[in-house]
Structures are given as structure tokens and as C-alpha cells.
Amino acid sequence: MSATELAAAVAPARPERVRRFEARRLRAPLSVLLLLGLWAGTAWLLAAPRLFPGPASVLEAVVRELVAGELLFHLGWTLLRVAAAFALAMLVGAAIGIAMGRVAVLDDLGRPWLLFFLNLPALVTIVLCYVWIGLVEAAAVIAVAINKIPNVAVTVREGARALDKSLFEMARVFAVPRLAVLEHVVLPQLAPYFLAAARSGLALVWKIVLVVELLGRPNGVGFQIHSAFQLFDVATVLAYALAFMGVVQLVEWLGFQPLQRRLERWRR
Amino acid sequence: MAALSVNVVRKRFPALGAAPEKLVLENVRFAASEGETVAVLGPSGCGKTTLLNLVAGLDPEFEGRIERPPGRLAFVFQEPRLLPWRTVEDNLRFVLAGEADAKARIDAALAEVELPDAGPVYASRLSLGMARRVALARALVVRPSLLLLDEPFVSLDQPTAWRLRLLLLDLLARHAVTTLLVTHEPREAVMLADRILLLTAAPGRPRAELRVPLSPEERRDLARIEAVARRLLPDRPEPLAVEAA
Ligand SMILES: Nc1ncnc2c1ncn2[C@@H]1O[C@H](COP(=O)(O)OP(=O)(O)OP(=O)(O)O)[C@@H](O)[C@H]1O
Numbered sequence: 001m002s003a004t005e006l007a008a009a010v011a012p013a014r015p016e017r018v019r020r021f022e023a024r025r026l027r028a029p030l031s032v033l034l035l036l037g038l039w040a041g042t043a044w045l046l047a048a049p050r051l052f053p054g055p056a057s058v059l060e061a062v063v064r065e066l067v068a069g070e071l072l073f074h075l076g077w078t079l080l081r082v083a084a085a086f087a088l089a090m091l092v093g094a095a096i097g098i099a100m101g102r103v104a105v106l107d108d109l110g111r112p113w114l115l116f117f118l119n120l121p122a123l124v125t126i127v128l129c130y131v132w133i134g135l136v137e138a139a140a141v142i143a144v145a146i147n148k149i150p151n152v153a154v155t156v157r158e159g160a161r162a163l164d165k166s167l168f169e170m171a172r173v174f175a176v177p178r179l180a181v182l183e184h185v186v187l188p189q190l191a192p193y194f195l196a197a198a199r200s201g202l203a204l205v206w207k208i209v210l211v212v213e214l215l216g217r218p219n220g221v222g223f224q225i226h227s228a229f230q231l232f233d234v235a236t237v238l239a240y241a242l243a244f245m246g247v248v249q250l251v252e253w254l255g256f257q258p259l260q261r262r263l264e265r266w267r268r
Numbered sequence: 269m270a271a272l273s274v275n276v277v278r279k280r281f282p283a284l285g286a287a288p289e290k291l292v293l294e295n296v297r298f299a300a301s302e303g304e305t306v307a308v309l310g311p312s313g314c315g316k317t318t319l320l321n322l323v324a325g326l327d328p329e330f331e332g333r334i335e336r337p338p339g340r341l342a343f344v345f346q347e348p349r350l351l352p353w354r355t356v357e358d359n360l361r362f363v364l365a366g367e368a369d370a371k372a373r374i375d376a377a378l379a380e381v382e383l384p385d386a387g388p389v390y391a392s393r394l395s396l397g398m399a400r401r402v403a404l405a406r407a408l409v410v411r412p413s414l415l416l417l418d419e420p421f422v423s424l425d426q427p428t429a430w431r432l433r434l435l436l437l438d439l440l441a442r443h444a445v446t447t448l449l450v451t452h453e454p455r456e457a458v459m460l461a462d463r464i465l466l467l468t469a470a471p472g473r474p475r476a477e478l479r480v481p482l483s484p485e486e487r488r489d490l491a492r493i494e495a496v497a498r499r500l501l502p503d504r505p506e507p508l509a510v511e512a513a
């Protein structure tokens with residue numbers, strides 16, 4: 001690329017395009033406001049504050065739980081479980097995916113297992129883990145991880161299949177050590193697949209963690225939602241759900257998006 | 269004493285699906301002494317890349333025998349084969365595997381290919397001509413005992429290609445490395461090689477072997493003349509290729 005091409009590539013877009021872009025940016029917040037408005041309107045029409053609370057009552061419940069120290073305590077427990085199950089699922093799933101993507105025998109042998117676990121309902125895994133391992137933390141984390149591992153494996157397997165053979169040949173000719181090949185040839189090619197698996201993984205894992213907590217844990221967002229449900233306290237149910245959704249969105253904004261930008265910096 | 273000795277009795281690709289078994293190389297036999305540059309010249313599809321893959325040890329499936337000199341091997345592939353997600357400097361470091369003076373050697377190699385400032389640039393951002401020079405630097409930075417070049421200047425515009433051939437000529441003179449150059453461009457072979465092995469069209473069989481009686485200065489002149497001619501004259505069709513026997 002010549003110097004002028006380089007300059008053109010990094011120059012800002014033309015002004016009119018910038019302005020149109022700014023207008024588009026307003027659409028997402030507008031859509032959130034619209035949703036809030038619809039919610040508030042429906043709540044006002046139904047006039048059943050216990051069964052269908054409006055945004056204000058839910059916010060009130062959030063503040064109440066926050067001040068009481070309950071919200072952060074349960075949020076913390078759920079986050080810990082999500083983090084543990086997520087890490088376990090990513091590690092094991094990636095290992096299985098790479099192995100199946102690279103070794104034909106393992107792919108053929110593993111496919112029926114993968115199919116089995118992909119179709120196994122989350123609830124069944126959870127119940128069986130609690131029965132076999134006991135009502136302990138490890139059972140909860142493993143149950144969630146088992147639900148996610150097949151998805152990670154399938155995604156990473158795609159990446160492992162698509163690895164560029166010509167770069168492996170290059171590394172072989174230059175007698176590059178295996179570890180360096182892993183770091184500079186394999187992982188950069190798998191990164192987009194890891195990221196895709198991680199994103200869809202987080203979304204799935206936290207939802208299953210709530211079920212696990214509901215069925216057999218004495219704390220966490222799932223436990224709190226269960227307690228509130230027994231009291232028909234819909235505002236508290238929504239308060240915990242929204243608080244955790246907020247945290248997950250924060251992970252997306254502060255974790256995944258910067259990570260993706262970093263990983264894709266090399267692309268033109 | 270031959271540094272490199274090649275004797276490919278037969279190289280076949282097995283039948284695959286509807287494609288029948290294919291004989292690609294037969295009785296290709298030559299040797300190169302230390303520091304010598306041998307060019308293998310043949311039309312497209314005659315098995316030149318295949319031959320280099322055999323010499324590099326990337327493909328062990330053939331009848332015959334190949335002896336390589338001890339020491340490191342370097343390969344400039346037909347496409348640059350850089351790691352696009354790494355910088356130019358890291359691409360060179362990748363093949364140096366933690367050698368002590370890596371940084372100094374990388375800087376020297378980049379200066380040699382006239383890209384002293386390209387170190388921090390991602391390989392994905394390079395033009396083809398730059399990428400080819402980086403691939404050349406990556407090959408030289410390992411101080412190879414055997415250098416394999418697979419049409420290193422194909423699909424560049426002609427003035428650039430000739431400028432780079434001139435650069436390669438100087439590099440080969442300076443590094444005195446045994447070199448096997450594969451090309452379908454006769455002038456490139458004449459300019460760079462001490463000896464030329466002509467191959468027939470597919471399957472590649474030896475057609476002739478000739479010595480190039482040119483002094484280093486004459487080779488340089490040849491490259492300069494070509495570079496100027498290609499810059500001044502409008503584009504011509506493809507240069508004369510070696511015809512089938
Ligand atoms: N893995 C393979 N399996 C089957 N046939 C192959 C394989 N690789 C190459 N061939 C065939 O072998 C022949 C020689 O290929 P090769 O790439 O060595 O030619 P080449 O002389 O390098 O051509 P070019 O100048 O276009 O690069 C071609 O007909 C090609 O189709």
C-alpha cells in the first residue's frame with residue numbers, strides 16, 4: 001500500500017456520512033425509551049401493580065434490595081457460578097472442538113456423543129448432577145458447563161477445520177517450535193470462533209445458572225427469584241432479572257467488544 | 269561436493285475421485301554445489317512447486333532420493349505466506365525461535381530488502397510487492413544453508429519485479445547460500461542462476477541443462493536494462509515462456 005492509499009484508509013469518512021451516522025446512533029436509545037413507554041402504559045392500563053408492576057415499582061425494588069445489601073450478595077454468587085461454569089465450558093469445549101476438528105477419528109467417534117449432549121435438556125443434566133454429585137457447588141457448576149460444552153465444541157471445531165494448511169507448511173519448513181505455532185498460527189485463527197462461542201456461551205450460561213440456583217442453591221439470583229415467586233412478588237422478580245441482564249450487558253460492552261476490537265486490529 | 273542433490277525418479281499424485289492418477293515429475297536429477305544458484309525453468313503446471321515441496325521435505329511421497337545440506341532451510345513460497353495478524357517484525361521473529369540477537373538480525377534483514385521501517389506494520393496491510401520482500405527477508409534472516417524460491421516475483425508489475433530481481437541478485441551474492449530457484453520466466457533464470465535445468469511441460473522431465481556464462485556485473489546490467497525497458501515500454505504480453513518439448 002502506498003503512502004496516499006494509507007492516508008486514504010485512515011482518513012475520516014466524508015462529513016455527510018458522519019451526520020447520517022449520528023442520526024442512526026439515536027435509534028437504539030429511542031427504541032429503549034419506546035419499550036419503557038409501552039411497559040409503563042400497559043402497567044397503567046392493567047392497573048394491577050402486584051402482578052404487572054411498572055418500571056417505577058421495579059426500580060424501587062432494585063433500590064430496596066440494593067440498600068438492604070441483598071442484591072449485590074446474590075448477584076455476586078450468581079456471577080461466581082457463571083464465571084466458573086463459563087470458564088470450564090470454554091476450556092473443555094475448546095479442547096474437544098480442536099481435537100475433533102483436527103483428528104478425523106475423534107470427529108467420527110465424537111459426533112454421536114456431541115449430538116446426544118446437544119439434545120439433552122438442561123433440566124435433565126441439572127437434576128442428574130444434583131442426584132449423582134449432591135446438592136453442592138461443584139454439581140451446580142458442572143451441570144451448567146455440561147450444557148454449554150457441546151456448543152463450544154461445535155463452534156471451535158468449525159474453526160479448527162478451517163485452519164490454513166499453507167501456514168502450517170511454512171512453520172514446518174522454518175522448523176518453528178510447536179508452542180510458537182500454537183500461539184502465532186493456530187490461536188489467532190481460532191480467536192473469532194472462541195469469541196463467538198464465548199458470546200453465545202455467556203448468554204446461555206447465565207440463564208441456566210438461574211435454573212440451577214432455583215433447584216438447589218441457597219443463594220444467587222435464581223434463588224431470590226424463586227423466593228419472590230412464592231410470594232407472587234413480580235416487582236422483585238423483575239428487579240433481579242433486570243439487574244443481572246444489566247451486568248451481562250456490561251460484560252459485553254467492557255469485555256467482549258474491546259476484546260474483539262483488539263483481536264481484529266490487524267484486519268484492513 | 270554437492271550441497272544439494274536431487275534425484276526424483278517419479279512423483280505421482282494418486283487418483284482422487286474422478287481425477288485419475290497423475291504423473292507430475294519423472295527422472296529429474298541435478299545437484300548444486302555450495303553457494304551455487306540453480307534455476308529450474310519450466311511452463312506453468314509442469315511440477316515446479318511440487319519439486320520444491322519434495323526438496324523441502326513437505327511431501328515424502330515420491331520415488332527417489334533427495335539430500336539436503338545440513339543447517340537451516342528457508343522457503344520463499346509462490347504466495348508470501350505471512351501471518352497477516354502479526355506485524356512484519358513478529359513475522360520474522362516467528363522463524364527465529366528465541367535466538368539471542370533476533371532484534372538486530374530482523375532489523376538488518378528488513379534493511380536488506382529496503383523496508384527498514386516496516387517492522388511495526390501488520391502483514392495484512394502490505395502491498396504484494398512489500399509482502400514478497402518481507403517473505404524474502406524472513407528467508408534470509410534464518411541464515412539458511414539452502415534457500416528455495418518459488419517464482420518469487422510472479423504477479424508483480426514488471427518494473428517492480430525487475431527491481432526486486434536486482435535486489436535478490438545482490439542478496440544472493442552477499443549471502444552465498446545454495447539456492448534452488450523455480451520459475452517460468454527465462455530472463456529471471458538467466459539473470460539469477462549459475463545453472464539452468466529446463467523441464468518439459470507436464471509431466472516435468474529434464475529437457476536440457478545449461479550453464480549461464482555471465483559475470484555478476486553483466487547480470488546486474490541485464491536487470492537494469494529490463495527494469496528500464498519495462499518502465500519505458502508499454503506492457504507487452506507475457507514474456508516468452510519455455511515451450512513444450
Ligand atoms: N496435491 C495435489 N494433488 C493432485 N495433483 C496435484 C497436487 N498438487 C499439484 N498437482 C498437479 O500437479 C501438477 C503440477 O503442479 P505444480 O503446482 O507443481 O505446478 P507448477 O509448475 O508449480 O505450476 P505454476 O507455474 O502454475 O505454479 C499440476 O497439474 C497440478 O494440478
Ligand SMILES: [Mg+2]
Nearest residue numbers: 316317318346
Ligand atoms: Mg508453482
